Amino acid sequence: MDVQLWTYLLVGLSFALYIGIAIWSRASSTKEFYVAGGGVSPLANGMATAADWMSAASFISMAGIIAFSGYDGSVYLMGWTGGYVLLALLLAPYLRKFGKFTVPDFIGDRYYSGVARTVAVICALFVSFTYVAGQMRGVGIVFSRFLEVDINTGVYVGMAIVFFYAVLGGMKGITYTQVAQYCVLIFAFMVPAIFISIELTGNPIPQLGFGSQVSGEDVYLLDKLDGLMTELGFTAYTEGSKSTIDVFFITAALMVGTAGLPHVIVRFFTVPRVRDARISAGYALLFIAILYTTAPAIAVFARTNLMxxxxxxxxxxxxxxxxxxxxxxxxxxxxxxxxxxxxxxxxxxxxxxxxxxxxxxxxxxxxxxxxxxxxxxxxxxxxxxxxxxxxxxARLPDWVIALVAAGGLAAALSTAAGLLLVISTSVSHDLVKKQIAPDISEHAELWLARGSAVLAVLVAGYFGINPPGFVAAVVALAFGLAAASFFPAIIMGIFYKRMNKEGAIAGMICGLGLSLFYMMRYKLGWIGGPTTPDDWWFGISPEGFGTVGMLVNFIVSIVVSRFTSPPPEHVQDMVEEIRYPRGSGEAMKH
Amino acid sequence: MNDKQLKSAYWKTNLRYLALLLVIWFIVSYGFGILLVDPLNEIRLGGFKLGFWFAQQGSIYTFMVLIFVYVILMNRLDKKYNLDEK
Structure with a gap:
C-alpha cells in the first residue's frame, strides 16, 4: 500500500469512529447539550479537555515554531501548560460548585447585571470565532497536503463531520468524540517521535532522547545542534534572542489566557462533583503534557536532521x-x-x-x-x-506518515467542535434564554441551540474558506484578550467578595480596550501607521501585552469598587456558597 | 467552633495551600525557566543545560505535580472540615 491509500484508510476509519460515537451519544436535553448532563467521569473529561485544548496549531505548528526559535519557544511550552495550574487551583472547583452552564452565566449572576453578561458574551464570541476560523482552515490544509484535494474541499468535509457530532450530540457528543480524538492524535504524535528518537540517540523516550548523546558519536545532541547553528551564524539553539521581559510577559499572557478561555472552562462544568473538577484538571494537564514535553524533543530532532x-x-x-x-x-x-x-x-x-x-x-x-x-x-x-x-x-514507514494526517485532523476537529459549542451556547442560552426570551421552553431552547450550532458551523466554514488576513495574527492575541477580560473578573468574583458590578465591568472594558488598542496599534497597524519593536511600551510585544491588560483590569476593578456600593447580600452569600464543595450545584442545607 | 468559624478556618487553610503552591509555580517557571535561566544554564543535567531544561521540560512536570498535590491536600481538607461531597 502507498501513503495515499494508507491515509484514506486511517482518516476514513477515524471519521467513521467519530460519527459512530456521535450517533450513540445524542443529546436529548439542554443540560446534555450544554454540559453533557454533568455526568462525565473526570478521566474522560481530562482527555476531552486535552483534545479540546490541543488544536491544529499545537499538533502541526508548535514543534516547528520551537525548532526555529529554540529557547524562545519555551514561552508556548510553559504558557500553554502553566495555565492549567491556575485553572485547577483558582477556577475549576469554584465554577463547578457554581454549577451553571457557561462563563457569561457566572459573570452575569456574580455581577448581578445584564451588561456584565453581555460584555462576557461578546468576549466569548470574539475569542471563539477568531480561534475556530483557524481550525477549519487547518482541516482544509491537512486534507490538501495529504490527500491532494483542494483546501476548500477539505473545509467542506470538516464542516460536515463537525456538523454531525456537534449539532446532534452537543456537549455530550463532543465529549466522547474528543476522547477518541485524543487517542488518535497522541498516538499519531508519539509514534514518529519515538522512531526518530531511537534513530538519532538510541533512546526510545523522546523526552530523554534530546538530552542524550548522538548515536555513534561522543557528543550530546543539544551541544551538536548548538554547534551546527553557531557555525552558520545562527543564535545557539539553547540561547534565546527575545528579551527577558518579553519572554516573561508573553508566558504570563498565555498562561492566564489559557485559564480564561471559555471553551476550556466550560469543560469543568461537565463533571459531577467539585473534587472531580479538581482532579480532571490534573488529568487534562497530564494528557497535554505528553504532547507538550515531546514537542521540544521533536523540534530538536527535526532541526538537527534538517541541517x-x-x-x-x-x-x-x-x-x-x-x-x-x-x-x-x-x-x-x-x-x-x-x-x-x-x-x-x-x-x-x-x-x-x-x-x-x-x-x-x-x-x-x-x-x-x-x-x-x-x-x-x-x-x-x-x-x-x-x-x-x-x-x-527520517524515512519512516508509509503508515506513520498517514497517521500524522489522521492526528492533525483529530486535533483540528476536536478544537473546532469545542469552540462551536461555546458559540452556540452563548447565543441560545446567554443571549436568548437569559436576556431576550426567558420564557422559552426547554424543547425550543434545545432546538435553538442546535440551530445556532448550524449557523456557527456555516460561519466558521466561511472563514475557513475565505480566511481574513488578520486571523493568523489574531489567534495568538486571543489569549491576551481572554487574559485581559475574563480572568480578573472570574478570580475576583470568587476570591474578593467586595467586588461589585461597577468594578468588574469597568475592569473588563479597560483591560480589553487597552489590549485591543495595543494590538491594533502595534500588531495590525490599523491605528496610526507602521511601527517597529522599538516603539513597544517597556519592550513588551503585542503577544505579551495581555498581561499588562490583565493588571490594568485588576487595578481599575479594585479602585472603582472601592468608590461604589458593595454587592447585594444575596450575591455575597453566593460567593460564600461556591467556596465550599458540599452540595455542588444546589444550595447547601445546614 | 460553630459552622461559621469552621468554614472560615477551612477557607484560610485553602488560601494558605494556594499561596504555597502558586509560589512554587512561579519560582519554577518564571524563576528557573526565565529570570534565572542564564546562571542555571551553567549547570548541566546530562545533555541539558539546566535552565533550558526547566523552561522546556521541568516546569511542565512541576505543574503536573502541583495539581495532584493540590487535589490530595484539598480532598483531605474537605474531609477534615466535613465539607466534602456526599
Missing part, C-alpha cells in the same frame, strides 16, 4: 521528500550564488511566503519571483514542515 540533510548539499542529490514539499509550497530554494548548492543561513531569503513561477531553475528547482534579500540564506522553510514532513525526512 544535516540539506545544508551545503547539492540540490541534485537532495532526497525526494524535498521535492515533494517544494511542490507543496512549503520549501523554496533560491540559488543566490549560482553554485547549485543549498546554503542555509540566518535571515529570511525573501519577505513573505514564496510566489512560485511556472519555471524550473538550472538545477531543476522551482523558481520564485519574490525579490531576494541581501543575506546569504538560500532556503525558505515553512515551520509546519517540521511535523508534517518529519516522518519522511
Amino acid at each position: 544535516e540533510t540539506v545544508n551545503d548539499k547539492s540540490y541534485r542529490d537532495i532526497p525526494a521528500w524535498f521535492n515533494t514539499w517544494e511542490n507543496a509550497g512549503l520549501l523554496a530554494w533560491a540559488d543566490k550564488n549560482q553554485d547549485g548548492i543549498i546554503q542555509y543561513r540566518p535571515g529570511p531569503v525573501f519577505e513573505e511566503s514564496p510566489t512560485y513561477t511556472n519555471q524550473r531553475g538550472e538545477s531543476g528547482e522551482r523558481t520564485i519571483s519574490n525579490p531576494l534579500s541581501a543575506n546569504e540564506n538560500e532556503l525558505y522553510i515553512d515551520r509546519d514542515i517540521m511535523v508534517l514532513a518529519n516522518p519522511e525526512i
